[in-house]
Amino acid sequence: MKARKVTVVGSGIIGLTSAIALQEAGFDVRLFAKEKFDFTLSHKVGAVWFPYTIEPRKKVDRWAAVSYARYEKESEYAAGVSMISFLNAYKDLKDEEWIHQLPAGTVREATWDELPKGMKKGLIADVPLTEPPLYLPYLFDQFLNQGGSFELRTFSSLEEIASQDSLVVNCTGLGAKALCKDEDLHPMRGQILRAEKLDIPSFADPTQKGALSYIIGRSSDSIIGGTDYDQDWNEEEDPEDTSRILSRLRGFGIGEPPKILETVVGLRPKRSSVRFEFDRDFPSVFHNYGHGGAGYTVAWGCALELAQILGNSKTSLDGIAGKKK
Numbered sequence: 001m002k003a004r005k006v007t008v009v010g011s012g013i014i015g016l017t018s019a020i021a022l023q024e025a026g027f028d029v030r031l032f033a034k035e036k037f038d039f040t041l042s043h044k045v046g047a048v049w050f051p052y053t054i055e056p057r058k059k060v061d062r063w064a065a066v067s068y069a070r071y072e073k074e075s076e077y078a079a080g081v082s083m084i085s086f087l088n089a090y091k092d093l094k095d096e097e098w099i100h101q102l103p104a105g106t107v108r109e110a111t112w113d114e115l116p117k118g119m120k121k122g123l124i125a126d127v128p129l130t131e132p133p134l135y136l137p138y139l140f141d142q143f144l145n146q147g148g149s150f151e152l153r154t155f156s157s158l159e160e161i162a163s164q165d166s167l168v169v170n171c172t173g174l175g176a177k178a179l180c181k182d183e184d185l186h187p188m189r190g191q192i193l194r195a196e197k198l199d200i201p202s203f204a205d206p207t208q209k210g211a212l213s214y215i216i217g218r219s220s221d222s223i224i225g226g227t228d229y230d231q232d233w234n235e236e237e238d239p240e241d242t243s244r245i246l247s248r249l250r251g252f253g254i255g256e257p258p259k260i261l262e263t264v265v266g267l268r269p270k271r272s273s274v275r276f277e278f279d280r281d282f283p284s285v286f287h288n289y290g291h292g293g294a295g296y297t298v299a300w301g302c303a304l305e306l307a308q309i310l311g312n313s314k315t316s317l318d319g320i321a322g323k324k325k
Contacts, residue, residue, distance in 0.1 A: 003028040006310065007164045009155065010171030012042035013299045014288055016139040018169050021303035023146045025311050031143065032153040037136045041173060042295060044266040046192065046216040046223040048086060049127040050204060051098035052293040055273040063301025065101035070300040071128030080134025086127045087203035089119050099123060116203060117253030130296055131218050155179060162282035167310060169286050174269040176289045185290055187267035189232035191241045192225040195258035213248045221261060224249060228293065237263045268293045276302060286310065
C-alpha cells in the first residue's frame with residue numbers, strides 16, 4: 001500500500017518532531033517552512049525540559065511525560081541530548097503537578113545548602129537538556145535520511161496551506177496568528193544571555209511573574225535568563241533587561257559576573273491553550289501550535305499523539321480531492 005502523504009509546515013522543534021513522528025508511523029512527509037530550523041525561535045532557547053505552565057494542564061502533563069521518556073532514550077545516542085540535574089523553585093507543592101509525570105524516585109526536595117541565596121523551596125530532578133545548535137541539525141538530518149523532503153516556502157493564508165494535495169500539519173508557531181487570524185495567540189518575549197560556561201548547578205525560579213530567572217549549563221556555554229513579557233513584540237535587545245537579568249543573578253549569590261558571549265531575543269507563541277486539533281473549516285489541516293515557553297518540554301508528546309490521531313483519521317486524500325472539485 002502506498003504511504004499516505006502529509007505536509008508539515010514549520011521547521012522548529014514542533015515541526016521537526018511532528019515530521020519524524022509521522023515518518024515513524026509510516027507517512028510520506030514533506031516539510032515546508034519560511035525559514036530553516038537555525039533561524040527559528042527553537043534555535044534560540046535554552047531548551048531544558050522544564051515545567052513552564054501552559055494549558056490544558058492534563059494533556060500537557062501527559063505530553064511532557066512522553067517527551068521526557070523520548071529524550072531520556074535519545075540521550076544515549078542523539079546529538080545534543082543529555083540528562084542533567086535541575087533545581088526548580090516553587091511556592092506550593094500542590095501546584096507542582098508535573099512531578100507526578102516523572103519516573104518514581106526522579107524528584108526530591110532540595111536541601112537548604114543546595115538552594116541558591118534567597119530561594120526558599122526547590123525541587124531537584126534529573127531532566128533532559130536538548131542543545132538546539134546540536135539537536136535541531138540532528139533531527140533535520142534524520143528527517144531527510146528517512147526520505148523526507150524540505151522546501152523553503154511562505155504561505156499567506158490558511159486557505160493556501162489547505163490547498164496542498166495532502167493532509168497538512170500547521171506548526172508555524174507565532175506565524176499562525178496571521179495565517180489563522182488567531183486572536184488568542186500572542187508573543188511572550190524572552191531575552192536570554194549566552195555566557196561562558198559557569199561552574200554552577202542548573203536551576204530555575206519561575207515564582208515571580210515577569211522575573212523568570214534561570215541558569216542552564218550546556219556542554220560549552222551557559223544560558224542565563226530571562227524575561228517572560230506577554231504581548232511584547234520587541235525582538236531587539238533591551239539593555240535594561242540585560243541589567244535586570246544580571247542583577248537577579250547576583251541576588252542568587254553568584255559572585256563574579258560572567259563573560260557574556262551573546263544576547264538573544266525570541267518571541268514565544270503563547271495561547272490560553274495549545275491549539276492541537278483539526279481545523280473546523282479546513283478538515284485536511286491539523287493545528288499544532290501555541291506551546292509558549294514549553295515547546296521542547298512537550299514536543300515529542302504532541303508529535304507522537306499527532307501521528308496516532310492522523311493514523312486513525314478517516315480524512316483521506318480522496319476526501320480532500322473531492323472537496324476541491
